[in-house]
Amino acid sequence: MSGTLSGRIALVTGGSRGIGRAIALAFAGEGADVAICHRNDPQAGGTLGELRATGARAIAVDADISSEKDTAALFRTIGDTLGPLDIAVANAGILREAPLLETSAADFDAVISVNLRGTFLTAREAARMMLSRPHAAPAGRIITIASDLAFLGRERMAAYCASKGGILSLTRSLARELAPGILVNAIAPGPVDTDMTSPGTMSAEALAQDLATPLARFARPEEIAAVAVFLAGEGSSFVTGQCYGANGGSTMY
Ligand SMILES: NC(=O)c1ccc[n+]([C@@H]2O[C@H](COP(=O)([O-])OP(=O)(O)OC[C@H]3O[C@@H](n4cnc5c(N)ncnc54)[C@H](O)[C@@H]3O)[C@@H](O)[C@H]2O)c1
Structure with a gap:
């Protein structure tokens, strides 16, 4: 630990497992206090224990990030327990793979609600809280999590890809x-080894497509978290509106 985020307060939505867990642990390892939220995830207690074991103040809140009411309550809890946020990572997301002709409007809405509306609600409430901090506070950071599929598109994942393209806009x-009070940047990961890319969630065909990159492997969640640490810290003080493709070379821009 080098303490680059010492004294900062961070939220990671979907921080109970996968990429969000790795980001939360990396932030705590750098000295931040961390709130995670999740949707009814039994892994949340274990992750909370890992966060506290670093010495960080940490909380875990079960909240549906697509719900305005839940999101408002989440931010109230953070303010009451940890204090005003410096860093928010809108990471919570879901994937439903299905051919277009078998995708109902309800399926489409569910994916857009969590991924895009959830990112909007997180960013809006985070901005409200960050802008109320003292003027001398370092710039707030909002980090969104898109996907390389926002650029590539993917058959049987139209709603997911549309949600991620929306997150970039x-x-x-x-x-x-x-600007200039809050810097807002995206990470667009390529394939990462998490529950989202397990055979139960994605087809064998889609998983094989994910390996067709120059690096020809899935990332470890920690490899995405390293980019989040950069975007949350002082090293990125002149970076805003950017998208970081931590993707093994699947897209190059
Ligand atoms: N795994 C990949 O290959 C990959 C690639 C590109 C982008 N991403 C994106 O990274 C993010 C994290 O993905 P992951 O692979 O770690 O997924 P994951 O399934 O392992 O974890 C998802 C997390 O989101 C939470 N969540 C789901 N619905 C929620 C809701 N309605 N409200 C609050 N929390 C909710 C879950 O509780 C969990 O903590 C997602 O936005 C995903 O789209 C993942």
């Missing part, structure tokens, strides 16, 4: 609107 707009 949202990120650029918020970066303009919230």
